[in-house]
Amino acid sequence: MARAESLRIAHLDSFIAVYHRSSGITHLITAPAPEILATLGEAGMSLAALGERLAQDYELGDLDESALAARLDELVAAGLVSIA
Amino acid sequence: MGFRIGSDWRAPIAQLEALYADYPKPHDGVPDFTVRLFAARPWRRFLRPAVMIGGDFVLPEAAPLPLAQGLLAAEMGMNLQMALGQRRYLLLHASVVERDGRALVMTGISGAGKSTLAALLGARGWRLMGDEFALLDPETGLIHAFPRLISLKNEAIGVAERAVAGGQFGPLLAGTPKGDIRHLVPNGAAIAAMDASAMPAVLLFPRFGFAAAERDVAPSEVFVRLTQASTNYVTLGERGFDALTRFVKTVPARAIDYPDTESAIAQVEALWAAL
Numbered sequence: 001m002a003r004a005e006s007l008r009i010a011h012l013d014s015f016i017a018v019y020h021r022s023s024g025i026t027h028l029i030t031a032p033a034p035e036i037l038a039t040l041g042e043a044g045m046s047l048a049a050l051g052e053r054l055a056q057d058y059e060l061g062d063l064d065e066s067a068l069a070a071r072l073d074e075l076v077a078a079g080l081v082s083i084a
Numbered sequence: 085m086g087f088r089i090g091s092d093w094r095a096p097i098a099q100l101e102a103l104y105a106d107y108p109k110p111h112d113g114v115p116d117f118t119v120r121l122f123a124a125r126p127w128r129r130f131l132r133p134a135v136m137i138g139g140d141f142v143l144p145e146a147a148p149l150p151l152a153q154g155l156l157a158a159e160m161g162m163n164l165q166m167a168l169g170q171r172r173y174l175l176l177h178a179s180v181v182e183r184d185g186r187a188l189v190m191t192g193i194s195g196a197g198k199s200t201l202a203a204l205l206g207a208r209g210w211r212l213m214g215d216e217f218a219l220l221d222p223e224t225g226l227i228h229a230f231p232r233l234i235s236l237k238n239e240a241i242g243v244a245e246r247a248v249a250g251g252q253f254g255p256l257l258a259g260t261p262k263g264d265i266r267h268l269v270p271n272g273a274a275i276a277a278m279d280a281s282a283m284p285a286v287l288l289f290p291r292f293g294f295a296a297a298e299r300d301v302a303p304s305e306v307f308v309r310l311t312q313a314s315t316n317y318v319t320l321g322e323r324g325f326d327a328l329t330r331f332v333k334t335v336p337a338r339a340i341d342y343p344d345t346e347s348a349i350a351q352v353e354a355l356w357a358a359l
Contacts, residue, residue, distance in 0.1 A: 008322060010329035015304035019325040024318065026311065026325060028304060 001072065001083045002044025003037045023079055032071060037080060044082075047072070085230065086110025087162050091121040099155040103233055103254050103267060106275050119161035156257050156265055159233060163216055170316055173219035173228060174327045177313045180213035180227055181205045186285035187227045188356065189218050189335075191313045194262075197292040200240040201348055203268055207248045208349070212274040213282065222320070222327035225334070226281040231274045233267040241266045243345055285359055287337040290348060294341035298351065301337040 006021035016034045018027040029037075032054075039053050047069060055063040075081040086109070091097050110116070178191035179202035188210070190198040199215045206212035213229035220227055233254065236244050241264060245253065254267035289301060289309070301309075310328055311317050317324045338355060342348035 008325060010325070010333070012303040012307055012329070012332060015307075017304075017307055017325070017329055019322055021322060024321055028308065 001040065001047070001050075001076070001081055003040045003042050004080050004082050005042055007037070007080065009034075009037075018080060020079055025079070027078055027080060029080075033075060033080075036068075036071060036075065040081065086115035086117075088115040088118045089121070089158055089161075090118070091158070093121070096121055096155050096158050099254060100158055103155075103252070103269050106269070106272065108275075108278075117162070119158060121157050121161065155254060155267070156260055159235065159267070162232065170219075171319070173221055174317065174320055174324050175315045176218040176220060176310060177216070177315065178218040179215045180218045180229070181210040182213050182229075182280075182282045183210050183356070185282055187213060187218075187282040188286055188288065188352070189227065189284050190288045190290055191218075191310070192289050192291060195237075195292065197240070197290050197342070197345070197348065199234055199236060200243055200292075200345060201290055201352070203234045203236065203240075203244045204247050204345055204349060205352065206234075206271060206274060207251070211277055212270045213278075215270075217315075218284075220284075220327055220331060221281070222323045224281075225283065225327070225330055227284050228281045229274075229278045231270040231278050233269060236266050236268055238263045244268055247345070284331065284335045286355065287331075287335050288352070288355075289337070289339040291339065291341045292348075293343070295343055296347050296351060297341040298355070299339050301339050303332045303337075306337045307332045 004020065004022070008019040008021065010017045010019075015028050015030050018029055018037075020027065035054065035058065036050070039050060039057065045053070047065070051063045051065050051068055054060060054068070072081060076083060089097060089100060176189070176191060178189050179198040180190070181188050181202055188205075190201055192198055202212055202215050212231050212234070213227065214231055215234040216232060217230050218227050219230055234244075241256070244251070248268060251271075252269040254269075257265040287301075287306065307328065310332065314324070314328070317328065320327070336359075340348065340351050340355070342351060
């Protein structure tokens with residue numbers, strides 16, 4: 001999976017505004033969605049690799065992979081993450 | 085910004101000509117938008133006349149207004165053309181006044197008092213830039229002036245009549261869908277400087293009818309409220325997103341509650357002095 005192409009991102013405060021060029025829809029997201037998008041990047045990676053990177057970068061210790069999968073499903077439903 | 089107004093009747097046009105008498109004609113003689121006021125049915129032009137609003141853009145559900153409110157129909161028609169047809173600027177439903185080259189933008193729901201405050205500040209040394217729309221330029225971040233007639237509603241009519249000495253008012257339009265309405269012509273300074281834009285210095289969310297109070301408004305809340313206050317945010321796409329996020333990140337925002345207009349003016353002056 002990978003971050004959707006053509007996202008425009010503006011940091012406001014604890015919320016981040018994301019403009020999705022393909023759909024023209026504006027999203028307002030908050031943690032952990034911005035961190036997931038930033039880590040995934042447009043190149044993308046597997047769920048396991050993503051969990052590993054997030055745990056490492058944000059010192060999460062034992063990451064709950066099912067919770068991460070649920071957040072990813074939401075981002076996929078919003079069109080912000082694509083499944084390769 | 086120029087408008088071409090057509091009407092099946094003479095009366096609304098005569099009222100518009102009187103109230104917009106001091107305004108310049110479009111620079112190149114070419115109007116940007118067309119508004120047409122026409123009879124709901126041909127025979128209604130003479131029997132119990134009702135005014136329908138048309139133009140470059142139309143709202144099919146817009147209710148006809150009685151001819152006595154033809155001036156209101158023309159003003160609503162001009163607002164409608166701007167709201168739906170404007171592509172150059174991000175339009176925010178807000179009033180704007182300027183002092184020292186910087187703009188104070190006021191937005192909020194209908195009845196919050198943004199028109200009244202703009203009218204009163206306009207009579208106290210501020211330059212009225214607009215009572216209905218703030219025109220935000222995506223290229224520069226500047227607010228452009230659009231000082232159309234100030235639309236005063238219900239209690240605000242009396243407040244403005246007392247506060248604006250020598251003001252030129254239009255006819256009282258009683259019993260419109262928004263209650264009683266009376267238009268106030270912006271003063272000569274506002275009309276003379278309508279080509280002068282200004283950088284926004286502060287965004288206010290005024291709210292009438294509460295004890296005086298103030299709070300900061302978080303950028304994300306401002307962003308959401310301004311997407312709702314914009315009539316063409318979606319149409320502008322990425323330009324609208326960039327213009328709005330830039331505005332939200334650079335312009336401080338305050339919400340003020342006020343019990344009466346005198347309190348509001350004092351709160352605005354204190355806030356402005358503290359910038």
